[in-house]
Amino acid sequence: MTTDNSSTGLEVRRDGSALPERFENPGLPPHRERMADVDPAADKKGERQVVALFGLSVLGTIGFLVAYFAFPPGESIASMRLSNLLLGLTLFLAMFSIGIAAVHWAKVLMSDHERQEPRHPQRQDAEVRAAAVATLEEGVADSGIARRGVLKGAVVTALALAPLSIAVPLIGEVGGDWNVSKFRHTVWRAGRRLARDPSGEPIKASEVTIGSVFHVIPEGLRDEEHWIEEKAKAVVLMVRLDPADLTEREERRDWSYDGIVAYSKICTHVGCPVALYEQQTHHLLCPCHQSTFDMANEARVVFGPASRPLPQLPITVDDEGYLVAQSDFNEPIGPSYWERLK
């Protein structure tokens, strides 16, 4: 711990003694040769290991492409899980192997001589730039890539193939369905009952006690075509509040039922499912980036990056006391997109 002695401008220790103006440069520790530096067999072995790691990356990329085309996600949850698992594992193998290969290459084969460079002066003149270029060229020479033909081929092949993991899925989307109007509507319609997710059991208003939270889907959802996609758009979070706590605009007074309110579960920031409800504050938190919505006040944003309230599903009850939708949402659900007005 030191303090500044303002009268002398010198730094002093707590005991009052002055710090030395200069410290001795301890220098670099003595260089220790590695096995690959002194033994050509070890050098060759290191090269083979690096080649094998790049080869693993190539296998990972090929595996990714096979998984992408041979195991596309189907309608069932099991097929989606299998597809995601295979894509994730093969992509991991492709990328991780490149990283490990690069690290191993640097540690085993590239020169490990440490250099010292004085900090001052550091003029950016032609001489310095020439030295920097020379250092870079030396680095290329040190990597040994020019004289190690197999290694060169392995690294070029691995790096050339790796982008396919990203490019192929993107190219596959070029001819895809980009009609964003499908985000404007969900399968909710007047009279459709609100049901528990995932059991699909319809919910009576009398079952919803104050403070309870229900994850809701439309009744009969599994009978819909592309029900997984439809579910992703139609999921709703429903809570019951004391009606006296609700703040509602006049035109929305009949969108809730006796304190029961239902809002889209798709965050208006970038679409994560919001699900963390805090009963005392009536706040609903999105776990992704902490956008917070006030369920007692039309799900307005009280914190975080979301720019719009959650869309509200107008609800009421039918003759048997089951909660039903009055209509679809009155605005597109989810985050903003390019054809959206606000």
Ligand code: FES
């Ligand atoms: S997706 Fe909800 S806050 Fe970002």
